[in-house]
Amino acid sequence: MLTDLQKEILKLKDEKNAIILAHNYQPKEIQEIADFLGDSLELCIKATEITDKDLVVFCGVDFMAETAFILNPKKKIVIPDKEAECPMAHMLTPEQIKEAKKRHPDAAVVLYVNSLASAKAEADILCTSSNALKVVESLKEDKILFGPDNNLARFVANQTDKEIIPIPEGGHCYVHKMFHEGDIIFKKEEHPDAEIIVHPECNEEVQKLADYVLSTGGMINQVKNSKSKEFIIGTEIDLITRINREIPEKKSYPLLNDAICKTMKLHTLEKVKNSLETEEYRIFVDEEIAKKSLSAVKKMIEVSK
Ligand code: SF4
Structure with a gap:
């Protein structure tokens, strides 16, 4: 059930012929109003397919919005909170x-x-x-x-x-560095039948204790396709929010409840609404830098097909 604010955003989005792209680490209320939810590769590919929209509201961190701009230099790309940066x-x-x-x-x-x-x-x-x-x-x-x-x-x-x-x-x-071997041992005691899936940004000793080391997109597919019913997942907590929303017949638990990417959470529904109303904050990349980066981005997309 959507809230009044979420409904207002969806109405505004249609009026402005906008699209909302959101990363898997966005909070539940933003996940619910996104047109497209994905990991960084999926968002990059999606950005190449936006032809009929006038405005792109990008709920992710700076490098992701920049990549969307590099792929669509003529489009208006806005980020709800301009401080949303990835420290890495x-x-x-x-x-x-x-x-x-x-x-x-x-x-x-x-x-x-x-x-x-x-x-x-x-x-x-x-x-x-x-x-x-x-x-x-x-x-x-x-x-x-x-x-x-x-x-x-x-x-x-x-x-x-x-x-x-x-x-x-x-x-x-810093989010994936939070996990330690002890967290896996502790969680495994609570859920002995659960599969353990961690992200490749985790430390090597954590990866060694996991059943699978996968990207966020890979984690979703693993939960969908595995015969297991329970999963312990070592990544940002809102990926687990997405998995539990989309695959409610299985149970996924965060490896740590405080694995939170603080800058991803700077975006709020109020700020998304502001972006749609005012078209703040526009993302720009220097023309020369955008041209040089585009070739590296395109090569990756080509290899990924
Ligand atoms: S979780 Fe946050 S800090 Fe870590 S790589 Fe992703 S955006 Fe950057």
Whole structure:
């Protein structure tokens, strides 16, 4: 049952010929009014398909909205709260990439989509947590500079013969770093029959205790398709909100209740309404940077098909 505010937003959305895209980590009330809900790769692909809308309200963090702009430079893309930044994306600067390239001139640069447009402009190709291995394997180079998430870099390195060099040292997502081995042992005691699924941004020792290491999109598919009835999921809590809404016949539990991405939660229904009314806050990316990043984004989408 939608609230009055949610109904007002949906009415406004139609009047403005707008579309609301939301990341899987958005709170339930935003998930309920989104036209499309997905992980970063799904949102990127969706952004390439928006042809008939005048306004895109992007409920996610800065790098995601920038990617939507890079793919649709003529569209009005707005973000409900302009402070919604991904701290991990801000850990890697274009200067750090240029320095790493000087040290390893024979390496290709693969960047996680969770990076800023200015960093993406220095990449050969992007990847997400769902296609990182496939992207790395698609390249002719045997040496890969990979950033900014060191855990995802290690996850890929463990599955390929290529040399993976993580950049920058210590790049991480503070939400996925919260999980420890003890959390899995504790939760498993509460739900002994549950499958354990964690994200590749988690620490290696946590990944080792899991049954599956998957992207958020992969987690949803695993819960849908598995014979198990219960799941312990190590990622941001609102992905579990989505899973329990969409697959109510199974039970999914967050590995930690306080695994919350604070900047993702800056968006609220009031702010979404404001975005639709005022078209604040527009996302822009410098033309030259957008052009250079577009090639890396398109290559990733091509490899993912
Ligand atoms: S969950 Fe981590 S990687 Fe995702 S937006 Fe939040 S800080 Fe960034």
